[in-house]
Amino acid sequence: MKDSQARTIYLKDYQAPDYLVDHTDLSFELDPHATLVKSKLKIRRNPAVAQANETLPPLWLDGADLELLSVSINGELLPAHRYQQRAGGLSLSTDAPEFELEVHTRIAPEANTSLEGLYLSNGMYCTQCEAEGFRKITFYPDRPDVMSVFTTTIVAPASYPVLLSNGNKVDSGTTEDGRLRVTWEDPFAKPSYLFALVAGDLQHVEDSFTTCSGREVKLQLFTEARNIGKCAHAMTSLKHSMRWDEEVYGREYDLDIFMIVAVDHFNMGAMENKGLNIFNSACVLASPETATDAAFQRIESIVAHEYFHNWSGNRVTCRDWFQLSLKEGFTVFRDAEFSADMNSRAVKRIEDVTLLRTSQFAEDAGPMSHPVRPDSYMEISNFYTLTVYEKGAEVVRMIHTILGPEAFRRGSDLYFERHDGCAVTCEDFVAAMEDANGADLKQFRRWYSQAGTPVLDVEDTYNEALGEYSLTIRQQTPETPGQKGKLPLHIPITVGLLAEDGSPLRLDDAAGQMEVVLHLTEASQNFTFAGIASRPLPSLLRGFSAPVKLRYDYSSAQLQFLMQHDTDPFNRWDACQRLSINSLQTLQQQYRSGEALQQPAALIEGYAAVLDDAALDPALVAKMLALPSAQEIAEQGGEIDAAAIIAARTFARDAIATALAERFLTRYHALEQHKPYSPTAEDIAERSLKNTCLFYLCAAGSADALALAKGQFERGENMTDTAAALAALVEFGTETQAEGFLQAFYQQWQQDTQVVETWFGLQSGSAKFGTLERVQKLIAHPAFEVKNPNKVRAVIAGFAMRNFTQFHRADGSGYTFLADQVIALDKLNPQIAARLVTPLTRWKKYRAQESAQIHAALQKISVSGELSRDLYEVVSKSLEQD
Incomplete structure (x- = not known):
């Protein structure tokens, strides 16, 4: 090694x-x-x-x-x-x-x-x-x-x-x-x-944008001739981004021209080079026929992210690479707020938090754990991480929460004015926020230097005689590699209280506030609310106001109550997630003890109530009906038992599908769209819920449901519906049926690189046994190119990072396969190889048999020869856990 x-x-x-x-x-x-x-x-x-x-x-x-x-x-x-x-x-x-x-x-x-x-x-x-x-x-x-x-x-x-x-x-x-x-x-x-x-x-499409000061900027998007028809959405997204940055941050573009180039071979999503942004083709090219709703929204977000870097990264850049989150964390926060304004704010928040909980929290608890501003590195490309980007954005969001929107804007104005044309540090950013508002964020700075995910334990009491309700909140951050003895952080916790009838309680009579931000700064603090007539139900960490794990002993009935009545849409979804996790943990215990798995009654009741609530945003309903991923279940603490997780999740999915089949069918038909495609928030929401219903209908095993999926696939009105139908047919149809639909799809789209990558991903992500063998065949497919990171991500990463069920095959063959691919890729593209090895790095977290198999795969990599610096750092730190 x-x-x-x-x-x-x-x-x-x-x-x-x-x-x-x-x-x-x-x-x-x-x-x-x-x-x-x-x-x-x-x-x-x-x-x-x-x-x-x-x-x-x-x-x-x-x-x-x-x-x-x-x-x-x-x-x-x-x-x-x-x-x-x-x-x-x-x-x-x-x-x-x-x-x-x-x-x-x-x-x-x-x-x-x-x-x-x-x-x-x-x-x-x-x-x-x-x-x-x-x-x-x-x-x-x-x-x-x-x-x-x-x-x-x-x-x-x-x-x-x-x-x-x-x-x-x-x-x-x-x-x-x-x-x-x-x-x-x-x-x-x-x-x-x-x-x-x-x-x-190259060919290009051209447009223009008139800035707030009246200057006209030429906008050009370059691509190969075959893709010239896929540029309109990115161009619209760019113009929206430019206007939004002027209105929200007062930032005006500074050159005469802004250019974007789409490239097929690219390690990252995109790059903010001054005036000439280079994009991975998958992150900029889209048409209704070839790109899903998720792709349209991802493109809008990435175009905005790279454009926003013109100020938060280019005009003001980082002094050294340890300060990477100075530009990336701030810009991810900016693009998240932009996407929330353009689409569903609640759904955007849910998607961001899901990524944190499934992947960033795992990073915090793994061998590569590091602070938002790392103390050291061997290879800087290994620190383009979720901690630097996503947790870094959460740190900026907390400053926004602590100071409030107007004060945050004063701070950002001072930051850009003070440091324009300079290379600065994370401290400079925080200092600007302090100086512009007379604030003290000295303790808050620990978020930049302290690794790990804080855990909050919450207990409550109610004094009926005094009409006082109290919350006691304790914080602790687990030890991480190289860091012990963690100090208390400044954690903003947004809280609301619900009355017995579900109505929100007023927590500040003068301001009429229905929620407040509690500032937890000690290891343990008590917060008391007066004038509370009866015992309330707390709505905690509303909007996920801090990147923490929160423990409060909600009963199933209380979680169902929050699902129906909480005025914070994020917490309605989170209550559903908590109810799902509780049910899945019970099923895992039954599986491990050899008992017959029991219907998760509380979960089915909760899902039924969500499906029946016609007033809920369909996009939120779709998110609430999605079971937590296997990766998120694995992050709930303790030893990871992959077999138990897979069994519990599959059983719960099928039980829900069977029990609520009529409801799913009713909603599916009510949401069928036979109209021109539009990537509006409303239409995306309806397609999202419709395809969630279709997936559950097919999971129930009905021939009629598979016929619905077949019909939706053959109509092919847009790639969102086509890909969703194909995914259901691949997952729940017979092997012969699945193969037929996959071949029909490939024959139609084989000339389109992005669609072929979708086709690859549908196969590598299938939970069916035999997927590994299919993936091995895909690597030999004429359309696969090992030097193309997008193809590698679609096939190899799609299997190893997004297919929990088949990657964790009992014989360990999934781990060996990944090790072999990483060894080969390290000779071609060290950055991609180092990122691909991530699923093997937390081998100690698994039960004994899986842990030994994963460890053996890591050892295989380590003795394969001289590794790149990128891969060496990840493998050596992972094996240090021995």
């Missing part, structure tokens, strides 16, 4: 750069095998670290996989003794505090399978420089606190008519030998990770 380059980098060791780069002039002569890169850098000694009469330190330039051709200072070629090339970069001595450095390098984009730096994607040149990809383009101080103004000239054969980079186009023409030449200039200083270049035979 040895990695000779593996070393730990610590936040405490941060030092400001010795040199700054005021201007970067880049020239590219593109060639698949031998691209020539010339860089001219205007460099000066950093005055913040310079000392009088000092001997100038060497200049260090990061570099990887580069062929060095020449190095010059102020126009003079340097002799060999003036510089030294070694692993990781180039060191050169200098005798002047200011100089112009010119470096010529050669790179091979076609051979770059890591998809970092400059590489070829389906014949298109593309870059990905965050976090440390720029060093694969040229030797450079590749760190976020070195900010420079960039000018980029691209020279390419005429077969690449579109040549793009950051900023505004300032020149174009042809060379003497007939090649195309374009020069771009970005007037805003930026770190190297925000550099971008694209070259290809």
Whole structure:
């Protein structure tokens, strides 16, 4: 497992750069095998670290996989003794505090399978420089606190008519030998990770946006000709994002042009490069025939996220990679609020919290557990995590809750004003919030440095004689790797109280508030409410006001009451989840003890009440009717018994389906849509509930239900309904039926990359026995491409990360399969390999047999040879649990 380059980098060791780069002039002569890169850098000694009469330190330039051709200072070629090339970069001595450095390098984009730096994607040149990809383009101080103004000239054969980079186009023409030449200039200083270049035979759609100050901005979305009809939704989403950012945050776009490029081969969802956002095709291209509702909403959210980065990430960037959540946590919060305003706020919150509970909480409790701002890392790409992004967003949300919307806006205004054009820290963000409002968030800062998911235990008492209701809340954060003795956090807990008739109680007569925010700052605190005429039922942690696990001993009857009466839609859903978890835990106990599984009566009654409530938003009903995933059930604490979880969940699903079949059928027919597709919140809600009903109907095993699914599949009015019907037919039809429908679907859509990825995912996610064998065949399918991260995510990750039932096969073959795939992928794309290994990292959490099998799979990876830094860090930390 040895990695000779593996070393730990610590936040405490941060030092400001010795040199700054005021201007970067880049020239590219593109060639698949031998691209020539010339860089001219205007460099000066950093005055913040310079000392009088000092001997100038060497200049260090990061570099990887580069062929060095020449190095010059102020126009003079340097002799060999003036510089030294070694692993990781180039060191050169200098005798002047200011100089112009010119470096010529050669790179091979076609051979770059890591998809970092400059590489070829389906014949298109593309870059990905965050976090440390720029060093694969040229030797450079590749760190976020070195900010420079960039000018980029691209020279390419005429077969690449579109040549793009950051900023505004300032020149174009042809060379003497007939090649195309374009020069771009970005007037805003930026770190190297925000550099971008694209070259290809592309088409584009164009629109414009008039900013709040009256400037007209050109908007362009580039893609291959075959996808040009799938750009309208992304363009609309971009314009909505630009308007929303002006209205909610006062942020106006600053360049003359904003461009988006869709790329098939991309490790991430998208990248916020200044003025030239590069997107994974799956995150920007959509049409009703080829993309599901979830894809439409994901595209809207990601387009907004990358656009919002123009201020929260580009104009104000992070000082070092430990501060990654400074830009990502803040921007995820911003895009979540945007999506909530564009769609159903309750459903958006439910989706975000579900991701936290199923995956981020697991990360908090695993070997890679780290704070929102990590203290150390071996490979920075491993810290593009749910903790940095999603928990980071929850930390920002808590500040918003503590201060209130108006105060939060004052804080963000000060933050952008104070730090525009700077590379700053998480403390700078919090300080702006404090200074703008005279607030004290000193204790709150612990959220940035303390890992783990806090657990809240809540007890209540009621004094009838005094009319006082009291809540006692205790907090504790479990120990995590490298962190013991956790300190109390400042946790905002939004609370409401319900009367016996279900009406909300007024908790603040002066303000007429039906809910209040309790500020838990001690290990244990008591909160008392006066003037309460009878014992209320608490509605706790409304809107999921903090990323914590909450324990309060609700009875089944109380949970059903909250499901029907709570005025907070998130807590109505959460009560349903809690009722489901309680029923599933009972079924697991019955399974382990060998008893016959019993109908979950309380759960069926609760679901029936939800189905019968015509006043509820259909989108919320669909969410409430969805059983907790196996992954979420596994995170409820204690040893994970995969077989018991699978048995309990399958039994509960079938019992609900059978008991409520008539209700599901009635709602299904009431929601059938035979109208033009629209991705509006209302239509998406109706399709969501309709397809939830269809899934349960098919689970009940009725031939009539399968006929409904067959009819919906064959009508094919939109991809949402088609894919939902196909999923039900694959899951509940016979093997012969499933194969027939899958082949019909593939024959129709085999020319469409995104739809084929949907087809892959439907198969890899099937809970049917035999899915592993099907997945192994899919890897050999002509449409599968191991160098394409989207295909890998659809097939391999779809099986290992989203198919709990078949990944945890009793013979351990699922674990062995994943280990083999990770070993192979590490040679091609270390980032993807390191992310894929995640399901194996929590081996100690499982019962003995599964734990041993998962551990063996990890060991297989560890002895397979020298691993990349990315994979080495994850595997070594996972095995440290021995």
